Amino acid sequence: MTVLAIRGLNVSFATEGGDLHALRDVAFDVPARRIVGIVGESGCGKSTLINAILGLLADNGRITGGQIVFEGQDLTRADAAQMRALRGPRISTVFQDPMGALNPVLSVGRQMRNIQYRSSLGRAARDARSAEMLQKVRIPDPEAALSRYPHEFSGGMKQRIAIAMALMMEPALLIADEPTTALDATLEVATIELLRDLQDQIGCSVLFISHHLGVIAELCDDVVVMYAGEVVERGTVRQVFRTPRHPYTARLLECDPARQSGRTRHLPVIPGDLPDLRNRPGGCIFAARCDRRGEACAAPQTEREPAPGHRARCILAEAT
Amino acid sequence: MTPLLDVRDLQVAFRTGPMLARRDVLGVAGVSFRLHPGETFALVGESGSGKTTLARAINGLQPISAGSVHFDGQRIDRLGRAAMKPLRKVMSMMFQDPVGSLSPRMTVRDLVTEPFRIHGVRAELAAETTRLLALVGLNDSFADRFAHQLSGGQARRVGVARAIALNPRLVIADEPTAGLDVSVQGEVLNLLNDLRERLGLSMVIITHNLHVVHHVADRMAVMYLGRFVETGQTDAVFRAPAHPYTAALLSANPEPDPDKARERIALPAEVPSLLARPAGCEFHTRCPWAQARCRTEAPEMRPHGDRHLACHFPLAPGARPPERDIPT
Numbered sequence: 001m002t003v004l005a006i007r008g009l010n011v012s013f014a015t016e017g018g019d020l021h022a023l024r025d026v027a028f029d030v031p032a033r034r035i036v037g038i039v040g041e042s043g044c045g046k047s048t049l050i051n052a053i054l055g056l057l058a059d060n061g062r063i064t065g066g067q068i069v070f071e072g073q074d075l076t077r078a079d080a081a082q083m084r085a086l087r088g089p090r091i092s093t094v095f096q097d098p099m100g101a102l103n104p105v106l107s108v109g110r111q112m113r114n115i116q117y118r119s120s121l122g123r124a125a126r127d128a129r130s131a132e133m134l135q136k137v138r139i140p141d142p143e144a145a146l147s148r149y150p151h152e153f154s155g156g157m158k159q160r161i162a163i164a165m166a167l168m169m170e171p172a173l174l175i176a177d178e179p180t181t182a183l184d185a186t187l188e189v190a191t192i193e194l195l196r197d198l199q200d201q202i203g204c205s206v207l208f209i210s211h212h213l214g215v216i217a218e219l220c221d222d223v224v225v226m227y228a229g230e231v232v233e234r235g236t237v238r239q240v241f242r243t244p245r246h247p248y249t250a251r252l253l254e255c256d257p258a259r260q261s262g263r264t265r266h267l268p269v270i271p272g273d274l275p276d277l278r279n280r281p282g283g284c285i286f287a288a289r290c291d292r293r294g295e296a297c298a299a300p301q302t303e304r305e306p307a308p309g310h311r312a313r314c315i316l317a318e319a320t
Numbered sequence: 321m322t323p324l325l326d327v328r329d330l331q332v333a334f335r336t337g338p339m340l341a342r343r344d345v346l347g348v349a350g351v352s353f354r355l356h357p358g359e360t361f362a363l364v365g366e367s368g369s370g371k372t373t374l375a376r377a378i379n380g381l382q383p384i385s386a387g388s389v390h391f392d393g394q395r396i397d398r399l400g401r402a403a404m405k406p407l408r409k410v411m412s413m414m415f416q417d418p419v420g421s422l423s424p425r426m427t428v429r430d431l432v433t434e435p436f437r438i439h440g441v442r443a444e445l446a447a448e449t450t451r452l453l454a455l456v457g458l459n460d461s462f463a464d465r466f467a468h469q470l471s472g473g474q475a476r477r478v479g480v481a482r483a484i485a486l487n488p489r490l491v492i493a494d495e496p497t498a499g500l501d502v503s504v505q506g507e508v509l510n511l512l513n514d515l516r517e518r519l520g521l522s523m524v525i526i527t528h529n530l531h532v533v534h535h536v537a538d539r540m541a542v543m544y545l546g547r548f549v550e551t552g553q554t555d556a557v558f559r560a561p562a563h564p565y566t567a568a569l570l571s572a573n574p575e576p577d578p579d580k581a582r583e584r585i586a587l588p589a590e591v592p593s594l595l596a597r598p599a600g601c602e603f604h605t606r607c608p609w610a611q612a613r614c615r616t617e618a619p620e621m622r623p624h625g626d627r628h629l630a631c632h633f634p635l636a637p638g639a640r641p642p643e644r645d646i647p648t
Binding site for chain 1: 366367471472501502503504505506507509510513528529530531532534535568569572573574575576577578579580582584586587590591
């Protein structure tokens with residue numbers, strides 16, 4: 001059962017310098033009860049993708065093709081009221097900065113009660129439900145925490161409260177956009193473990209966006225690698241991280257300082273810059289920076305499937 | 321050999337609290353270390369551990385409340401603004417946030433030549449711009465751009481160019497790679513290593529990214545609540561952390577390998593507030609191996625084999641200490 005299926009999604013932004021083709025033919029699935037990671041560097045289209053799913057693209061952006069099918073409904077055709085009904089109860093989000101997600105002038109309990117505005121429960125029952133969620137995210141003394149304000153909590157606790165709020169309505173899909181980036185290493189690990197536990201309890205799917213390869217490897221079941229607005233590789237975490245078939249994925253993994261077990265004075269890098277998205281190259285999107293490019297790379301590349309479920313948009317992924 | 325930088329028992333206090341109950345909170349609570357010429361020293365610790373405050377105190381940007389700072393044999397912590405200014409030519413600072421630390425109203429050319437103007441150094445500015453941009457791997461076409469027209473990595477390179485413009489002897493870099501993509505982090509670290517060798521720089525690097533430390537620093541110090549808990553050669557500390565907090569930090573590092581067996585040291589509870597420092601060893605509230613003694617008696621920073629350490633029950637390679645013996 002697939003909760004979210006993205007098919008041939010194209011998104012463009014109208015800019016002064018012409019149309020900026022931010023996403024091209026993006027396709028992947030988020031199956032039920034799976035955690036899917038999206039990894040890619042700045043400018044790869046991660047944020048555009050989330051905004052497209054949530055129906056929150058900027059005014060100059062539009063979906064020029066493809067489908068976003070959530071629980072059988074194509075969101076590219078949904079109107080504003082339909083999207084509003086989905087955001088929150090069915091699709092919820094956690095962002096990088098927990099302070100931005102919490103209202104500084106309302107107590108945590110008030111905010112959590114407000115989220116349950118569609119629920120038929122009474123006030124006391126709603127507060128009990130809020131306290132139960134805070135308990136689940138391991139906030140000490142949850143009843144007392146309800147009457148406190150966001151600034152009274154540490155950064156790690158605020159992020160856990162934001163997670164509790166996002167999961168309170170038991171959504172089918174949680175979109176987590178770099179939720180651990182602002183946290184320290186020990187808190188990052190604790191937050192990942194918490195997310196995994198909660199996902200298991202609630203039985204939702206998670207779309208987890210991060211540029212931290214280690215976090216993706218640890219938390220996710222499947223991974224989607226994006227580069228310059230295209231999905232260049234996808235598969236299970238083990239397939240993609242163990243046997244990357246797209247040169248970009250391979251280089252990205254090499255670059256991670258965590259991969260260098262020995263001490264080195266010279267770390268690997270990927271020379272070159274992102275292509276201009278106003279003027280996309282006709283062929284493989286990574287060709288200009290790829291050290292394994294050949295003549296065939298000047299032509300547009302389709303996804304190859306070197307192993308079941310493992311797909312890479314590269315001619316080298318063809319032969320085994 | 322005179323150390324280039326000699327910090328002794330440095331403390332930084334902040335005034336806080338309501339009017340009638342003013343009190344001091346120690347952001348840095350007594351820190352000592354030496355930096356020798358050509359050396360790179362890393363300060364590691366979580367948010368709020370006092371890393372940035374310490375760096376600002378060394379550079380005279382933050383008044384200190386006790387202790388001393390010597391630079392090249394000269395005591396500098398009591399100097400006024402005017403006396404400090406010439407020293408800033410030889411000890412420069414790279415601030416956090418690659419783009420935010422550059423003025424949005426200045427071009428790259430203005431930014432990299434600003435140090436010459438501030439310090440009244442006569443130079444052929446056009447030639448200096450070309451020289452500095454070349455040193456950090458940017459071509460001349462960047463000179464007329466503004467900060468918002470640069471990527472994170474390019475902005476960081478401009479920050480490096482500003483820091484090395486006047487041939488300093490010491491560069492203090494606050495989170496040089498934070499917020500950069502992994503492929504760009506490598507570029508910036510390579511650049512720093514390269515410049516250090518070519519220009520004979522000494523560096524203090526502040527970071528919470530342990531991988532950065534591993535690849536660039538000769539020696540490192542781990543900070544917790546404004547104090548050092550462990551200092552030593554980077555290789556030795558990574559190979560066998562002796563302080564439980566260092567061990568927990570190292571074990572918390574997610575690696576991009578789905579099959580890696582992970583032996584995590586989970587830290588219970590949250591970081592204590594600086595307003596209510598725990599008694600005894602300040603790490604005892606979170607330490608998985610705390611004993612009764614840790615709750616009452618504060619450990620001193622003492623030599624321990626090849627490093628310095630503040631812990632009553634240091635970890636030894638291969639041996640597990642007894643489990644925590646006090647309630648959380």
